[in-house]
Amino acid sequence: MVDGTRSEPKEYAIEEFLIKEKPYYKPVGDEEDLFNAAYNQHIPLLLKGPTGCGKTRFVEYMAWKLGRPMTVVKKNGAQSKANEAQKQIPLVTIACHEDLTASDLVGRYLLDAEGTKWIDGPMTRAVKNGAILYLDEVVEARKDTTVLIHPLTDHRRVLPVEKTGTIIEADDRFLLCISYNPHYQSALKDIKQSTRQRFISVEFDYPPVDVEAEIVFQESGCTEDEAMSLARLGEKIRHLRDSGLQEGASTRLLIYAGRLIKEGITARRACQVAIVWTLTDEPELQRSIEEVVSSIFE
């Protein structure tokens, strides 16, 4: 901060985190309508797509968008402006990993001075407060946690909490949204059919060149030409997906490169550090991608 006063780090309770600014998101297909429809109909969503193609951003965008007053149709007009925040929909994002247990999500007893005390987990809080619960990379989570979401994702919309012996009914605004990346899904880490079939699935992929160029341009602040070149580079690199690269260059990486370029790093260097070296450690592949970079950028 220029004035020398240290700004306090902003801290929110997980269920109070609201998307305040409109996140940049450029719809490629009808995903926005689908999300709206699913939200109104209480159908959970499964977002599929490679890394860095905008799944998380899309959820943030939708959380913001659904939280706008015009979409809050069920609230009566008497509610005042002070309750604006109430209308907005919090977004609870949980990155799943192998050790994520059921109690990490639901809650657990903790000890304090008087004895034990029940603390709600993020899932319970999201259910109670009517948030959008976003489980990122859900295949990574242990199987017992995926079973947890079953009663939440059918007509019951409840969350049984074994340890406290209670059942929590989901708030009307609650929506479950999970994502996974089919590319590095293996036979072992596939989502079970019984889980899968509780969701509608929206497939994401990297956007077409011109759209991606616009996204890179908007997000990174580099020039339009540079953004176009980056988008074309992205397209070329994705051609290598079957030739040794596990994943193509994500839109996120292209944006990183664009930002570096904006800061005055030369384009070739920016691509090298943001894209080439990030994507692979294999020298031949690196060299090949660098040749593509050096063809596209001066």
Added chain:
Amino acid sequence: MSTEAWKELESSLNTLPGSVSDAYEESKVSMSEIFSDDELLLWGKEGLAIGTQTVRSWEAAIEYFNVSAMVVKSLAFPSFMQWARCGTHLSQDAPSLASAFFSVSPSIVTNLRPQYIPRWVGLGRGLYKGTWKSGNLASKFFECSPELVRNLPFWDVEIFASLLESISGKSYEVAADCLDLGTTVLPAMGREREVFLSMLRSLTDTSWREVKSCLEIVPKVAKDVEDMQIGRFLKLGEKLAKSGMKDTSRFMADGTQALSGVQPNTHGKILDLCETLVEVEYDAVQPFLKSLETVLAGITIIQLDQWFQTGLNLIKENKEAGLAFFKIESNTSESVLKTLSSSIDLDVIKGIVTLYCTALTGQDIEISNSQELVDKGIGWVDESWASTDGTQVFLPAVVDQYDDKQSNFSWFKVIATHQVGRLEFGSFEFEFDTEAKVFTNRRVDAEKAQAEKLTKLGQPDEVGNVRTYTDIGKFLNLFDETKLAFDIFTVMEDCRLDYLIKTLYPGIKASTKQVQEDAILKRPEITELPLKEAMIELLIRFSLDQFNDLKVPEEYEDVVITLANLVHTLGNSESTVEDSAEATIRAYELISKVINETKPEEEWKDEDLEDQLEDFDEDEFESLVEKMQQSLEMSGEDGEGDPYDSPSPVEYRGDFKPEMVQLISKLQNDASEPGENQPLSQEELEQLLQETDELELDAEQGEIDAGMFAAWVENIMKEAGMPPPEGEPGDGQSPVLSSAEEEGELEAQEPKTYAYDEWDFRAGDYKPRWCIVKEKTLEEGEQSFYTEALNNYSGLLAHIKRQFELIMPETWRKTYRLVDGEDIDLNAAIEAISDLRMGVPPEDKIYWRRNKVERDVAAVFLLDMSASTAEAIDEGRQNSDDTDAPDDPVEYMVWLRRRREGLTRRNYKRIIDLEKESAALIIQAIESIGDQYGIYGFSGYGRENVEFYVIKDIDEPFNDKIKRRIDKITPLHATRMGASIRHAITKLENKDATTKIMFLISDGRPQDRGYSREGVEKEYAVHDTHQALIEARRKNIIPFCLTVDKAGHDYLKEMCGDMGYEVLDNIWSLPERLPMVYRNLTK
């Protein structure tokens, strides 16, 4: 026993200095315990004899008495006396020599056989020449002897001594130094010592001083030269020494220096070259080695060959020139080096270029040497040029256009990008009916006009039929002078590509520009060309971005300007291949009306067009055409001019054959989807090929005879995957492509048969449903084999079982002190409570949980049942048993009995027997921990007959049947591993286990009848197996190859890549090793 004799001896001893008898008395005590009295007397007398030889020999006598007690431990009495007498002779020569001899004796007799002692002493005496210096040398030799004898075979010591002797003839000091050096250096050498000594031997004749330097240098040689090559290196030195080279040590030093500077694995290759060189001119070897480091800094070891050959040829003609060459002191040498070092081999950068092209086009591009395209015999002829046939990009094998690597690589990149550009920007996707983006459509009108013209001429649309098979052909058919039109189209399309590449890939704009400028320099002079060709040449210049400094014929200035505008307009990022075609129509309209005649110098004028370029204007164009038509008609009869010749091509753009590419791909489509379009008959194809201009270009040397066409047609049909033309057997037109493989997919029809793809590494693709795997359950034999195997290995089995059982508890451990778990961990909870009471923040990790990592393994064992497993295991084991016969009588009897039993029961063991035993053991081991597993054998003959024998299916519970099946594991046919692996994958794939393992136990490389075309079967088999293993890994199966083939390292590395494999040096360890590897893999 005569006391007389004793007395006499002792009194004589007393005449010698007092210390002699002291030593005698002292020694006698211990000697008397060993020797009988008579022997003792002889012993004493010998001492006296030694002491009385010369004035000072009593000193030697003292040594004699001192060491006797020690020496006698190793020598029996006769040998002992022989030894003593040697000393006596020595002390006669020189007492100091004898002293030295005696004093080292105790340490030497333990290592030297008694019969060698006199010879050894002889060596020492040989060195003594009666002088003081020689005496010193000889004594020194004795002093060094224990060291030498302990570490060298005796004959090497002898050679070394004789070496010293000849040197000592020249200088005692040098000989003494050599002795010192030799004592430390020689023992350290391995089997190269012999070569080294023989080299030294030849040195003593020519330049004895070198011996010492060589001894000094040789440890460095051993260190820096690759182990396997030391012997050869020394031999080379010997050869040089023999041929009279003076400074062998310099050679050794320089050579070692040179070799240490390069990769050890290249030493063999370099020595090959040296050996060639030494035959031709030995003086050149040293300069060659000296230059090596500099040379190899620039070029690769493969290129070294080329450089070396140049030098070798030179030296054969002119020695001085050759020497200068190898010293890199000649221009030839430098320029050869420069060309080599800056050139780029396609093979080296192939991987990178392939990925680069794949990235650019998004298609699976294969990069090949242009030669391969020429070899296909389908119309491409120039092997040094780039080209593409639509799926592959062909590039020249070597690029050495420029003097530095960077430029050559840029050039490579430009040509590769250009070829790829044809694919990326759709040069081959021309469709006659698709609208162009930049120009208006004139094709339809032209088609009509052409049709009318043909009707007028009375040949309505007849000829056009065949040609219109492809869109490009249909287009070119619009023109009367198709060759001219095709040339224009080529220029236009290349121009479009260059423009697009420069715009979309700004990064190689500079290189492209450079390449274009270089290309302009190579263009012919415009004014020397007849006008039509000059017009094409001008088009090429425009396409190369040269609009200034042009010579333009005055008469056609307006035509040239229109053409320039045309090219300028085509340079648009929107333009497509159809635009190139439209531009071609327009340019053709103009150029075809130019009379092809040479114009004198003064009718040309200089022109700079760059600043006057404007967009192409259709109206102006039409009026120009009108004008030209009129003038053409006015000029009348003589408007023919010279015959038109195609321009010399632009090298970097390579060969462009759109019609051939479209033809082949269309033929392929038609062949794979029969019915829709009637594919061309052979006659039609032949007619088409005769008409196309793409082939005409290449046959400038002479007439294309009918046979050539037939061959082309056949090859093209083959390329397109069409059935070969019927009939005409043995018409002499053998196809260029051999058809060794039986083509065609197979179908699995019978029950329990499965069809699998097979990987063709040459195509980089799978051959669909290529192998039929027939699964059979192995028949049952005797159960006795199984029980017998377990009995034979009972000790090992117990050990293995114990090891396996140890695995189990590891998987059920409780984990304490967790934040969350099954129940409260009481200890931790109490601690937490007491912490709370004390007001200390409690630890919150108060739960325990059972570790839920359950062992969940599924494994498949694939046993090689190929015929080669019938081989008897060599008798090495038995022989070694002979020498290992235990000394202890009881043990010996046991050993003997065991051996006899073994011999009567089975004369020899086969590899398959060990495989069977291993199978029995692994079953026992795995049963003890309860993993899922299957055991299968594989063999087969031919791809339609891959046999897959079930010994224990993965779902089958273990029972007596399986024990009996093991007995029936027998050597059968060949090994087609890939298909068997794929079938095993299928078995494992359906299993729900965390860890899946596939074991492959084999005795050699995969081989089978008709694995592939001749010459590459081995590679093909290895690649296919490798691919199959990769497939396994993709499916989360851990493959592991265990082979008993000692040569396995050669191909297993390639076959398994980074997947696990092990080569068993000792076949007998298989039954022990297999369970252990399994255990480690699943842990």
